[in-house]
Amino acid sequence: MRPNRGLGFSSLAVIGAIALACIVAMAILAPWLAPYDPRLSAGPALLGPSGDHWLGTNDLGQDVLSEWLWAARASLLTAALVTIISTALAWLFGVAAGLSSRLDGAAMGVCDLLLALPAVPLCMLVLSIAGSGRRNVILLLALLSWPVFARVVRAQVRQLAHEPYVEAAQAMGAGRLHVAWRHILPGTLALLPAKLLTTVRFALFGEATLAFLGLGDPASKSWGTMLGWAFNDPLLFASQAWLWRVLPPAASIAIVVLAVTWIGTGLEQPHEHPAQLRRPSAAGRRNASRHQPARHAAQPGYGQRAPGTI
Amino acid sequence: MTRAVRYAGLLAGLVVLNFALPRALPGDPLDGSAAGGMSSATATLPAAAQAQLRAYYHLDQPILGQFTAYLSDLAHGNLGVSISRGTPVAQLIGERLPWTASLVLAAVVIAAVGGSLLGGLLAWKGGRLDRAAVSAAAAVAALPELLIGIGLALVFAVTLRWFPLQGGQASFPESGGVNAFALLADRLLHLALPGLTLTLAGLAAFLLLARGAVAQVRGAPYIRVARAKGLPETTIAMRHAAPNAALPLLSYSATRLAQAVGGATLGGAIVVERLYSIPGIGLLAFQSIQARDYPVLQAVFLLASLSILVVNLSADVLCQALERRRAA
Numbered sequence: 001m002r003p004n005r006g007l008g009f010s011s012l013a014v015i016g017a018i019a020l021a022c023i024v025a026m027a028i029l030a031p032w033l034a035p036y037d038p039r040l041s042a043g044p045a046l047l048g049p050s051g052d053h054w055l056g057t058n059d060l061g062q063d064v065l066s067e068w069l070w071a072a073r074a075s076l077l078t079a080a081l082v083t084i085i086s087t088a089l090a091w092l093f094g095v096a097a098g099l100s101s102r103l104d105g106a107a108m109g110v111c112d113l114l115l116a117l118p119a120v121p122l123c124m125l126v127l128s129i130a131g132s133g134r135r136n137v138i139l140l141l142a143l144l145s146w147p148v149f150a151r152v153v154r155a156q157v158r159q160l161a162h163e164p165y166v167e168a169a170q171a172m173g174a175g176r177l178h179v180a181w182r183h184i185l186p187g188t189l190a191l192l193p194a195k196l197l198t199t200v201r202f203a204l205f206g207e208a209t210l211a212f213l214g215l216g217d218p219a220s221k222s223w224g225t226m227l228g229w230a231f232n233d234p235l236l237f238a239s240q241a242w243l244w245r246v247l248p249p250a251a252s253i254a255i256v257v258l259a260v261t262w263i264g265t266g267l268e269q270p271h272e273h274p275a276q277l278r279r280p281s282a283a284g285r286r287n288a289s290r291h292q293p294a295r296h297a298a299q300p301g302y303g304q305r306a307p308g309t310i
Numbered sequence: 311m312t313r314a315v316r317y318a319g320l321l322a323g324l325v326v327l328n329f330a331l332p333r334a335l336p337g338d339p340l341d342g343s344a345a346g347g348m349s350s351a352t353a354t355l356p357a358a359a360q361a362q363l364r365a366y367y368h369l370d371q372p373i374l375g376q377f378t379a380y381l382s383d384l385a386h387g388n389l390g391v392s393i394s395r396g397t398p399v400a401q402l403i404g405e406r407l408p409w410t411a412s413l414v415l416a417a418v419v420i421a422a423v424g425g426s427l428l429g430g431l432l433a434w435k436g437g438r439l440d441r442a443a444v445s446a447a448a449a450v451a452a453l454p455e456l457l458i459g460i461g462l463a464l465v466f467a468v469t470l471r472w473f474p475l476q477g478g479q480a481s482f483p484e485s486g487g488v489n490a491f492a493l494l495a496d497r498l499l500h501l502a503l504p505g506l507t508l509t510l511a512g513l514a515a516f517l518l519l520a521r522g523a524v525a526q527v528r529g530a531p532y533i534r535v536a537r538a539k540g541l542p543e544t545t546i547a548m549r550h551a552a553p554n555a556a557l558p559l560l561s562y563s564a565t566r567l568a569q570a571v572g573g574a575t576l577g578g579a580i581v582v583e584r585l586y587s588i589p590g591i592g593l594l595a596f597q598s599i600q601a602r603d604y605p606v607l608q609a610v611f612l613l614a615s616l617s618i619l620v621v622n623l624s625a626d627v628l629c630q631a632l633e634r635r636r637a638a
Contacts, residue, residue: 112316113323116622118571118614120580121595125607128599130335205454209581212456214599227460231585237468237475250460254453261452 013266016259023256027072034066038221042066046241056244059233067226068248074222075207075253078138082203085142087195091188093146094153099161099180108154111147119144120209127215134217141206149195153188160187197264201257208253223249317623324615328608329380333373389612390605394598399609402594409478409590413501414570414579417508422563424509425516430555432517433524434547444521451514455578459507459585466503473503476587504586508579512566519562523555530554557632564625568618 026033035054036042041061042053049056055064097107123140130136160166166183174182210216211224212231221229226249236242355363364370367390368379383390389399429447432440450458467475474480479497527533528551536546570578583592591610598606 109319112320113327116320116324116615116618117327118568118611118618120578121607121611121614124580124595124599125331125604125611126335128602128607129332129604201452205456209454209456212581213584213596224456227456242464242468246460246464250457254457257452258449261448265448 010266012262016262016266019255020259020263023072023252023259024076026069027076030069030073034063034069036063036066038062038066038070046239048240049244055248056241058230058245059235059241064244064248067221068223068252071221071223071226071249072252074134074217074220075204075224076256078134078141078207078222079200079203081138082141082145082206083196083199085138086145086199086203087149087192089142089146090149090195091153091185094150095157095180095184095188097150098154098157099176099184104154107150111150114144114147117144119206120213123206123210123215124213127210132210132215132217134220137207137210137215137217141203144206145199145202149191149198152191156188156191157184160184163187193264193267197260197267200260204253204257223253313626317619320619321616324612324619325381325384328612328615329377332604332608333376389609392598392603392606394601394603394606399605402606403591403609403613406589406591406594409588410579410583410592413505413582413588413590414508414567416501417505418512418563418567418570420505421509421512421566422516422559425513426520426556426559428513429517429520430524430547430552433521433528434551440521444518447514447517450510451518453511455507455511455581456585458510459504459582462503462507462510463585474500478587478589500586501588504582504588507582507585508570512570515566516559516562520555520559523558524551527551527555557629560632561625561629564621567621571614571617571621 039062042063043057043061045057045059045061047053047057047061053063053065055068058064058067093107093111097104122144126140127136161184166179169179169183207216207222208224208227211222212228214228214232216222216225216228227246230236230242230245230249236245361370368376371379387400389403391397392399392402395402428443432443463475466472478500479493480500533546533550536550541550578592579590580592580595582588583590584596587593591613595607595610597603598610
């Protein structure tokens with residue numbers, strides 16, 4: 001049963017990785033691949049797919065394929081930047097709160113408040129006042145997505161801080177920053193893949209959802225903006241135009257997220273098995289069960305923004 | 311005691327945030343030219359009218375005076391007047407609330423009950439069906455309301471034409487007089503797809519969670535004892551397994567309710583209402599973005615955060631009570 005399942009997951013992971021690589025490559029090469037300027041009208045409005053316009057044109061006569069390629073750039077760049085900022089914040093606050101009891105209360109208080117905020121109404125309020133440029137969207141999404149993992153990292157750090165090797169390093173007179181960097185940080189890196197995958201998913205959906213609600217960057221269209229503009233057109237479903245206006249952006253968001261999810265499942269598999277095989281002893285099992293709370297905290301129902309549902 | 315302090319702190323934080331956010335952010339609600347180049351409806355007013363508006367919203371006072379005015383307005387239930395509609399915001403919200411509340415509550419209850427039963431049953435039976443269902447649920451759980459909603463709309467409203475695509479009820483009811491039953495049926499028909507979207511978005515997580523909880527309980531010694539006693543399978547499942555597996559599901563129900571209300575996962579009722587044009591609070595908020603109607607957006611934010619707070623608090627209390635009972 002085990003090897004069979006493992007093979008099933010890993011083949012899905014390979015498919016996911018290939019799909020993701022293709023879309024990322026197309027996004028990077030968009031300026032060279034796009035046949036038309038996505039901002040300019042390239043023909044009559046609502047033209048069906050043809051040799052000149054592979055994905056037809058939209059209601060302004062813009063070439064949908066070029067629009068899609070440039071939108072892939074905007075969507076993926078936003079997702080990548082949000083993920084980097086959010087991960088850095090989660091580790092910064094998580095490690096600081098885990099090591100310093102003075103910072104702990106304040107950091108966890110901020111976490112509590114951020115987790116209690118309704119994300120969409122907050123984004124609506126903030127972005128309609130401050131403007132919905134790409135920088136603001138990225139900062140807001142990053143700010144909303146770090147607290148869950150800051151808590152997980154903090155729990156892991158607190159547990160690591162009492163490990164004998166950390167206490168030994170402290171007893172030998174190692175500085176606090178040295179201990180944090182050399183002894184604590186490496187122990188938390190096992191959480192990194194989960195955080196990256198969760199946040200990529202959150203950022204991609206978040207950006208798409210906000211753009212769909214009219215809170216995208218008007219200067220650079222993303223897949224969500226394409227959807228939002230299409231659904232703003234009252235005549236969208238009066239013709240077949242939705243086939244090439246709605247399906248490409250919606251399907252590509254779904255494909256990227258499924259690909260990321262499959263890669264994540266594939267990554268988790270080898271990570272868990274050796275640990276179980278290597279530590280059959282009673283001490284090992286006790287150790288493993290002590291790791292449980294940290295992993296549980298990342299599962300639906302334990303954190304407010306459950307990874308499975310983001 | 312500590313919990314009371316924590317929630318009181320959160321409440322205070324939310325109220326202050328709701329006051330401070332519009333004032334701390336760059337951009338002037340009456341000018342709007344800083345907000346990404348999009349000017350609000352009030353930007354073209356003459357200076358005297360702008361000054362009058364400024365005085366009306368207490369924006370000419372020092373920040374402390376603004377805060378006390380805001381608190382007293384809040385205490386009197388005065389949420390301001392919508393800029394684009396000229397109606398009191400509280401009245402607007404009151405009109406729209408039934409739509410959103412019924413949609414969200416129905417979807418969360420169906421998802422919680424259906425998902426838990428399905429997941430529990432799958433884990434109890436096990437086998438190939440179980441594994442297939444888990445893969446499917448994991449795929450659906452990875453998708454947001456936006457994509458699920460678009461998919462359902464394209465299949466069932468656009469292609470098959472089984473359900474209406476937009477609106478909360480038929481715009482032009484049939485001339486022969488509308489009885490209450492026909493109106494209800496019409497509304498249910500209109501709410502079917504948006505409700506299904508919210509249900510599906512929540513169902514998968516409940517299914518996975520219930521499956522995990524039941525799988526954990528299934529091998530427990532007391533289940534083996536019950537089986538050894540020769541109890542019928544349904545009695546073991548309902549009397550021995552279900553109560554012990556229910557606790558995480560209950561606390562997740564609160565999380566899911568909060569998500570569906572406020573879009574904690576960046577989806578929720580707002581996206582679904584905008585997609586299907588259901589005249590609830592979400593659509594109101596969407597229309598207010600385009601009109602830069604700050605009083606409405608502020609009220610929606612406050613309402614959503616307060617409901618999340620209440621939901622979380624009640625779930626906390628309930629779970630603790632149940633846990634204490636179980637421990638006793």
